[in-house]
Amino acid sequence: MDASAAEFEQHRRFLTGLAYRMLGSFADAQDIVQDAFLRWHQVARADLASPRAWLAQVVTRLCLDVMKAARSQRVDYVGPWLPEPIIETLAAPENTAIDDRIDAPVALMLALERLSPLERAAFILHDVFDMDFAEIAIAIERTEPACRQLLVRARGHIGEARPRYAVDRAEAAHLATAFFDAIRTGDAAVLRDLLAEGARLHSDGGGKVLANLNIIEGEDKVLRFFVGLAGRFGRAAMPWSRPLLINGLPGYVSRDPKGNLQTTALEITDGRITAIYIVRNPDKLEAARAVALA
Structure with a gap:
């Protein structure tokens, strides 16, 4: 594995978690991350102030494109929709960093479905992955004040869906x-x-x-x-x-x-x-x- 690929691999789990939370599909998330990997090889990485932020921007924009195209499919879905399950053994470490976990609780994923694509992106980038508003603004191509408003609306819709009780x-x-x-x-x-x-x-x-x-x-x-x-x-x-x-x-x-x-x-x-x-x-x-x- 060359140095470029090795550097990308350091971010793969984070990017997959981001795409999964955006789309609710692990298979689609993997496709998005592979597309980001191809774009990674085409950019002058020496010019990137933060490779993680740049990759998050790429993945977010790719997800937004997919969400626009898939909107009618979700409307026509038969019966209750649930996200593709992410399976982990109980032997996995409990203190794994958020960037390395894809344990998005189902209630939260269902609440995210109530958001507009931009609200969803703002909430995930800020409240899940702790990105600042300057980075979010670039990722979703909106102003920082607009991103703050998107987050306020998203939090209002999410409400009680936030995880409150951890089971050991x-x-x-x-x-x-x-x-x-x-x-x-x-x-x-x-x-x-x-x-x-x-x-x-x-x-x-x-x-x-x-x-x-x-x-x-x-x-x-x-x-x-x-x-x-x-x-x-x-x-x-x-x-x-x-x-x-x-x-x-x-x-x-x-x-x-x-x-x-x-x-x-x-x-x-x-x-x-x-x-x-x-x-x-x-x-x-x-x-x-x-x-x-x-």
Whole structure:
């Protein structure tokens, strides 16, 4: 690897995390970063005051172009949309720097969907990656005062979606295991103990496989859904991975009784599950296949 490529590799994880938070697709994020890599080789790097800031600008602008082109596809999406799951083992270090993590919580990713592309860029660059307004202004081709206004509006829309409760690795493994066992057996008592009163279930099949077309809200409705599934399929074999982190949340990869692959991520507050995010759309499960086949 030559010196130019080696220097770029120091920023790859950061750039992938930036693009993923902008787009919600890990595959698209990788494509964007590869495009940035090609542009990196065409620039006179000696003239760059900050290679990191320059690369962030390139990736941000490429993402904004993709978002404009993909807007109609998101509007026509079948059922609830969830971001492509980012899977990490529980053995990964907990103190990894933000530039080297792609653990964007699902609730935050869903909140980002409510923002305009420019608001989303301003929020991610400033509040996630701590870039200053001068750098953001160059990246999105707006004035600094305009960037400040974009950030204010973005923060207003994000609101309560900011992560407030961190689950440690041991608790994550325990909760993922307990939840999987409970839904496999239809143990209503255990499920009720695990679920928060206002628990929600999001299931993303993208119109490709069977999934709920609406979000299921409330402990009782979520409980009935899983007990009903267990009653329908019995204790059918449901192969699953060891507990994992999915977008930084406790979770796992499994196959349903019909053999369809899916990821399940659990949002936890005060020891109870407040949201369940199940991704079943096969277009979003490339990383999950690698885990399932490992």
